Amino acid sequence: MEELKIGDKKGISTKRKIGKTTYEVVVHFNENATETMQDKLTRIMLRELRRKSDEKKDDFD
Structure with a gap:
C-alpha cells in the first residue's frame, strides 16, 4: 500500500505500511x-x- 502525494514545490510525501506500522516519509527539495x-x-x-x-x-x- 503506497500513496504518493505531491504537495507544493517544497516536497513529496509517501506512506508505506510494513507489518502493522505505517511509515510516512516526506522529502524536501532545495530549489x-x-x-x-x-x-x-x-x-x-x-x-x-x-x-x-x-x-x-x-x-x-
Whole structure:
C-alpha cells in the first residue's frame, strides 16, 4: 500500500505500511541546490564504502 502525494514545490510525501506500522516519509527539495540527485547518491555511497573500508582496516590492527 503506497500513496504518493505531491504537495507544493517544497516536497513529496509517501506512506508505506510494513507489518502493522505505517511509515510516512516526506522529502524536501532545495530549489537552490547545485548538486544533482545522482551526485548526492554517489557521494553518500562513496562515504559509506570508505567508512566500511576503514572499519576493516581497524579489524586487522
